[in-house]
Each structure stands twice: as structure tokens, then as C-alpha cells.
Amino acid sequence: MARPKIALIGAGQIGGTLAHLAAVKELGDVVLFDIAEGAPQGKALDIAESGPSGKFDGSFKGTNDYADIAGADVCIVTAGVPRKPGMSRDDLLGINLKVMKAVGEGIKEHAPDAFVICITNPLDAMVWALREFSGLPHNKVCGMAGVLDSARFRHFLAEEFKVSMRDVTAFVLGGHGDTMVPLTRYSTVAGIPLPDLVDMGWTTQDKLDAIVQRTRDGGAEIVGLLKTGSAFYAPATSAIEMAESFLKDQKRVLPCAAHVDGAYGLDGFYVGVPTVIGAGGVERVVEIKMNKDEQAMFDKSVDAVKGLVSACKEIDPSLA
Numbered sequence: 340m341a342r343p344k345i346a347l348i349g350a351g352q353i354g355g356t357l358a359h360l361a362a363v364k365e366l367g368d369v370v371l372f373d374i375a376e377g378a379p380q381g382k383a384l385d386i387a388e389s390g391p392s393g394k395f396d397g398s399f400k401g402t403n404d405y406a407d408i409a410g411a412d413v414c415i416v417t418a419g420v421p422r423k424p425g426m427s428r429d430d431l432l433g434i435n436l437k438v439m440k441a442v443g444e445g446i447k448e449h450a451p452d453a454f455v456i457c458i459t460n461p462l463d464a465m466v467w468a469l470r471e472f473s474g475l476p477h478n479k480v481c482g483m484a485g486v487l488d489s490a491r492f493r494h495f496l497a498e499e500f501k502v503s504m505r506d507v508t509a510f511v512l513g514g515h516g517d518t519m520v521p522l523t524r525y526s527t528v529a530g531i532p533l534p535d536l537v538d539m540g541w542t543t544q545d546k547l548d549a550i551v552q553r554t555r556d557g558g559a560e561i562v563g564l565l566k567t568g569s570a571f572y573a574p575a576t577s578a579i580e581m582a583e584s585f586l587k588d589q590k591r592v593l594p595c596a597a598h599v600d601g602a603y604g605l606d607g608f609y610v611g612v613p614t615v616i617g618a619g620g621v622e623r624v625v626e627i628k629m630n631k632d633e634q635a636m637f638d639k640s641v642d643a644v645k646g647l648v649s650a651c652k653e654i655d656p657s658l659a
């Protein structure tokens with residue numbers, strides 16, 4: 340049976356890391372596309388040359404021609420610009436919207452059957468725009484953010500509790516911005532919800548609140564340290580988790596920016612929610628019960644994303 344084809348649109352920091360992870364995990368043949376000449380070709384060749392020592396096989400091609408993504412099973416989109424210290428993700432909207440138009444049209448023409456995972460920021464508005472420009476079915480286009488934000492939350496919690504990260508679960512929902520919603524009641528250590536762990540004396544409410552805020556600021560913390568770009572190891576690992584669930588029909592329950600139509604009182608809108616990802620793409624949106632405070636935080640986050648989508652429509656009237 341032929342190996343799956345994985346097209347990576349954008350061969351920068353995340354694109355290169357995605358290619359390496361896909362190679363090491365032998366998820367399929369990789370095509371790295373970028374408008375920059377030489378970068379995708381150089382990274383693809385470098386990864387191919389690591390195969391003998393890394394003990395993996397596969398085909399790795401770098402390209403500046405969309406025709407090379409033809410027939411891709413998965414497209415992961417990182418094309419665009421990352422933020423610098425002092426900027427918010429939302430400051431990238433105008434420049435990255437133009438990139439989404441070019442990428443959406445490229446995918447529409449050459450890989451219309453692919454499962455598309457958008458990573459470019461500001462994430463929720465960009466995945467919405469990418470879906471509009473590509474015209475692909477909504478269940479085949481989603482965004483990566485919740486897996487990353489939840490992984491950050493899990494890491495901070497594991498450090499606080501001095502337990503394995505594997506035994507910590509977490510759900511961070513809403514938009515991938517300052518208003519994201521880390522849900523403490525739905526986050527656990529070995530099945531024990533965080534509020535119970537506070538009652539058990541494992542931590543204090545103040546410490547938990549600080550961890551929630553550090554999670555919300557997780558992207559900015561890395562930007563402040565790197566100074567020249569944003570996080571790429573954890574974002575790439577998160578998107579690969581989603582791609583693997585699709586390619587292997589694992590039906591993982593993962594938070595991602597999905598098209599929500601009916602659930603959560605939303606009427607056809609992209610925002611971070613728990614989903615089931617399998618061979619059908621986003622196969623299900625999982626609607627969890629929220630209490631009044633959680634709902635208020637989620638609504639605020641949805642409103643922030645709505646503002647960004649309106650800004651996209653103003654910049655590009657073809658989206659209105």
C-alpha cells in the first residue's frame with residue numbers, strides 16, 4: 340500500500356520540525372512547500388540524509404510549486420509570519436490573511452481531498468478564512484491550538500504536583516488568544532479533578548490560578564525568551580498528534596479549532612472545542628456542560644474571535 344502523503348505548507352521553524360517528526364514517526368512521504376526558494380529543498384534533503392542513522396524510510400521533497408502537493412492526504416499549514424516580543428497574535432491578522440488566501444487557493448486546486456490542519460495565527464480567524472478560501476468541507480479543515488495550550492497546562496500541573504505529565508489531562512477551550520479557557524473542572528491527575536486536588540491539599544487555589552494564567556500567557560512566554568520567533572517544538576508535536584489521529588483513524592478526543600454548528604449555542608463558527616478526530620476528519624464536536632463562570636469565559640473568548648472574523652471580512656470583502 341502506498342504511504343500517505345503529507346504536505347507541509349510553510350517550511351519555517353514549525354514546518355521543518357513537522358517534517359522531522361513525520362519522518363521519525365514514519366507517518367508518510369513528506370512534501371515541504373514554501374515561497375522561499377531553497378529553504379524547503381534544503382530542509383527536505385537534510386531530513387532525508389538523517390534517515391540512515393535515524394532508521395526511517397520515506398520520500399522527502401522540498402518545493403516552491405503547489406503542483407507537488409497534489410493528492411496529499413494531510414496538509415498542515417504554517418505559512419505566514421510569527422509575532423515578535425511586544426506584539427499580540429492578533430497583530431498578524433492582516434499579513435497572514437493574505438497568506439491564507441494564497442494557501443487556500445493552492446489547496447483547493449491541488450489537494451481538495453486533504454485533511455487540513457491550520458497553525459498560522461491568529462489561529463481561529465485564520466482557520467476560518469482558510470476554509471472559506473479553500474472551499475473544502477468544514478469537517479476536513481481544523482486548527483491546532485487546544486492540544487498545545489492543554490499540553491502547556493499539563494506540563495505546568497505535572498511540575499506543580501511532581502507527577503508524570505502522562506497522568507495529567509487537561510482541556511483548554513475557546514479561542515487561541517488571551518481569552519482562552521483552561522477548564523480546571525475538566526482537568527485531572529489520574530482522573531482526580533483539579534478542584535478536588537486543591538481540597539486534598541496538593542496545591543492551593545492561588546497556585547492553581549497562577550498556573551492557569553501562565554498557560555494563557557504560554558505563547559508570549561516563549562516569544563519573550565526566543566526574541567526572534569515563537570514556539571515550534573510543542574506546536575509541531577501537537578499538530579502531529581492530530582494528523583496521526585486522522586491518518587490512523589485513532590478517534591482521539593482532542594481539543595481543536597473546529598467548525599461548531601449547533602453545539603455550544605454556536606451557529607457555524609470556528610473555535611476551540613473538544614473533538615473526535617478520525618478518518619472522517621473532525622468526526623464529532625463534543626459538547627461538555629459548563630457552569631456559569633466557565634460559560635461566561637467561553638462566551639468572552641468566542642466574542643474575541645468574532646471580532647477577528649469581522650476584521651477579516653472588512654480587509655477582504657470576498658469573505659463577507
Ligand SMILES: NC(=O)c1ccc[n+]([C@@H]2O[C@H](COP(=O)([O-])OP(=O)(O)OC[C@H]3O[C@@H](n4cnc5c(N)ncnc54)[C@H](O)[C@@H]3O)[C@@H](O)[C@H]2O)c1
Pocket residue numbers: 348349350351352353354372373374375378417418419420421422431435438441442457458459460461462483484487515568569570571574
Ligand atoms: N496555532 C498555534 O498554536 C501556533 C503555535 C506556534 C506558532 N503559530 C503560528 O504559526 C505560524 C508559523 O510559525 P513559524 O515559527 O513556523 O514561522 P516561520 O517564520 O519560521 O515560518 C513561516 C514560513 O512561512 C513561509 N511563508 C510566508 N508566506 C508564505 C506563503 N504565501 N506561502 C507559503 N509559505 C509562506 C515563510 O517563508 C516561512 O518559511 C505563525 O503565524 C505563528 O504565529 C501558531
Ligand SMILES: O=C(O)C[C@H](O)C(=O)O
Pocket residue numbers: 421422428460515557558559561562569570574
Ligand atoms: O504565541 C505565539 O505567538 C505562537 C503560538 O500561538 C503559541 O501559543 O506558542
